[in-house]
Amino acid sequence: MNREADPVTFAAMTNIDRRQLLKGTAAVAMTAAITTGAFTTPAYAAGHRPGDLGQAQPLDGRPFPAYDYTRANKLPREMTGYWTKSFDVAGTTRTAKVYIAAETPIRSYYTVIAVPDGADTAEFLQTSGWRDVADQRDEGLFVLEPGLDGWGDAVAEGAYVQAALTFFQSNNYFSIFGEHYLVGYGGGGPAVEAWAVANPLLVIAQAYVDSAGLSAAYLDTYASREFDGHTQYSPVTFPPDFRLIRYDEVVVPTWYIHPDATSAAASIAYWKHANDTLATGISEGFLGTGYHQRPGSDRWMTSHAGPISKVAVQTHPVNRRSSVVTRQIVEFLTAYTRYENFFAYSNSLYERADYKSLGIEVHTMQVAGFVREYLVYVPRSARRKAPVVFVWPGDSQTDKVFVDATQWWKLAEREGFILVVICEQYSRTSVVVSHHDSLVLFRQLRDTITAQYDVDPTRFYSTGHSAGSQVTQNLAIAFPEYFAAVATTSFPVAPNPAGTISIDSVAYPASGQKIPNYMIYGYGDIQQFVGTLWDDTQNATDGWAQYHLGVDGLALSDVDTAAGLRSGFHDRFQTWTWYDPGSHVPIFKVTKNAYRSHNTTCEEPPLLWDFLKHYSWEVAPNGTVTRYYSPSAFSRPGDRRRF
Known part of the structure; x- marks a missing residue:
């Protein structure tokens, strides 16, 4: 154990x-x-x-x-x-x-x-x-x-x-x-x-x-x-x-x-x-x-x-x-x-999170003509120029549900990053929400957070579960310049045969550009995502991996170990990692949780953060993206290296 x-x-x-x-x-x-x-x-x-x-x-x-x-x-x-x-x-x-x-x-x-x-x-x-x-x-x-x-x-x-x-x-x-x-x-x-x-x-x-x-x-x-x-x-x-x-x-x-x-x-x-x-x-x-x-x-x-x-x-x-x-x-x-x-x-x-004692802020803003809610938690441990994690909940999981259901707030408290949790918009009924206007929302929210908080603009990360993972993974394919890295759970995304992905029913071309990417899914997950990358069944997970490995200049066989490394309570996590060919920086990662269905579990966000925290990025005026990796997660000055 x-x-x-x-x-x-x-x-x-x-x-x-x-x-x-x-x-x-x-x-x-x-x-x-x-x-x-x-x-x-x-x-x-x-x-x-x-x-x-x-x-x-x-x-x-x-x-x-x-x-x-x-x-x-x-x-x-x-x-x-x-x-x-x-x-x-x-x-x-x-x-x-x-x-x-x-x-x-x-x-x-x-x-x-x-x-x-x-x-x-x-x-x-x-x-x-x-x-x-x-x-x-x-x-x-x-x-x-x-x-x-x-x-x-x-x-x-x-x-x-x-x-x-x-x-x-x-x-x-x-x-x-x-x-x-x-x-x-x-x-x-x-x-x-x-x-x-x-x-x-x-x-x-x-x-x-x-x-x-x-x-x-x-x-x-x-x-x-x-x-x-x-x-x-x-x-x-x-x-x-x-x-x-x-x-x-x-x-x-x-x-x-x-x-x-x-x-x-x-x-x-x-x-x-x-x-x-x-x-x-x-x-x-x-x-x-x-x-x-x-x-x-x-x-x-x-x-x-x-x-x-x-x-x-x-x-x-x-x-x-x-x-x-x-x-x-x-x-x-x-x-x-x-x-x-x-x-x-x-x-x-x-x-359970106590909003008042923690200082969790609840805000609203107009997005595409609709009022939307989001949460911001700036823990006392956050230093100047703190990294930011944008969190996209799963379908029907509001920002308030996701704060407690994932315990991201505890991780922010321990690690000193700013947590931003997005709320969805009304969907199937008047008492249920799901994602809507995601691209407009993110651009507006990113600018708001940058203007109002003391953030490190080179260390923006995105995560999400299920439908929230879908949003993050779509952004990673179409707009990789938005984040230093992404790490999500239980929803892989790949470009269609035309080479596009869809965000809010609008087609965007896949960028073909690298972005550090990690996903965790469950043994008992939604049927189209189960199995492994090495079985004979082609599903959405295979398509997602094939796209990113191809962009990274890697093949499935370049994995660190085909058996996967075991960790966690009852060895529940089986993890595979691929490294950037030129720098040996981990750039693509997959974990299968042997004892999980589809719903999120609080044991996974620490794994996601342990991947995300090592990356930063800079975007030049001409749109060129330069990415960096820090073994110490930027706690030791001068240890970042370009990849």
Whole structure:
């Protein structure tokens, strides 16, 4: 297990612990709102004052919202406010509520809340402070409600919870991050926890107040189930004697507040095992006793971030309607994020970016007549004339999704470069985005970043995933003079038979010019990209490699080793490198991730940066491009060499 003592790993663990240990119960600071500027008040049902949620408006039969091009990366304004959705569960009508803050972005984080028996949902959200939390954080709430006779047992409630969360996870009224925070009160706790046990890859973190927990018998029905190599795209074949991940080995940070001392014991033990915690806990203020993931834990989900998870147990009763308690729950949950909601072997738990403390800036600008959003992070570690990494998210992955899903912000913090993450534009529906006007956007954004920040104009790099990789790779072919180097994941591009590529449906000729290029893809990636460059199947990866190797004056046989060099957790990375013939500078590189589907994983950006950081370039007034390579990544003056 090749896990080194990475300073980012231990920083993540320390920051999370500090965030939870140093907050007092009387004054728990809220994590920053996702956007900068003043908070705004969401839309409400007509006739109600801003402080009153009022009557929830029905989603049943409501037309899907129209596109709202006046808002950059925001859900349509008409969808903000308080909604109700009904479900037929075995002939019985059950309901769930949705609250969407006024400035909630596309694919925002949501907290799924199971309200206690006897509570009026609107009143509970108001008095407990959950509505205020959503407004201040520009996030959403999805609220599960008991039936007429109250909450049933966890098994009996399974059909309702499944129906409600199936709608929640995929609908055209609003869109979600893809992973969820769970909170259950009283009898609603076991109902939502049972779903978490059955769907642990979808749960970022969870908290249960006054819960009876789940029975050992129910937990045992899931504990030993295993995640196989099935993906949404191409299946992953594991090596002989490979040990599959069990459901009870999925790390999910968990907080039990005043649990039933007897009946919740099995649940607490289950989550301690899942999080691979130490047997002995430590006192952690309002959290009660914290059981930390043990140092050296070999859980897949924290193989890169390190042992950052925990299970906390607070035995004292609390006021469920206390806004202080609500904010403590939020503080615990939102210390974490995770990504990859389908394939267990690239699902990862990480520290969530706190925009306010980090200083991440959210900006908008007009691009081709449309308002567009982008993020800029200038870490404190950035020196004068800092390099810049432009990041293009994948299809439907907004800038805010990609900051957490890739952890590029942590890499920028460690390495001292400026991070610029591009947001897309509305596409298939009014609650989904994809790339549009990419060439106009980049030229305008490049000039803006150059004018407003202290950057090194000879060290601009581009990266992206999937559709974002497509944008970067197209630019590398048609406009290689834009970047010192590119490095992307999971979408190769090659010129068509006419020798052109397409950007925003416009054909541009391939330049035929060199540019250092690196791509990583997954064993279980989209079908047209899988395999290797040495198999008999010709696909997009082969065409991409043939173009760049040809431009570089290289052949497939010029690789450093046909077997590929192995690295990473469980030797998951198999890497091939080609070197510039005249200078022996690495100029073309490919890595296959043996344990990944198509979705991005946070273990890959460090590999991309380790390639990018060695290159710079200069463009003469006549358009001539001169490229340089620095073995020290420009940390030692005078070691760059031309190639």
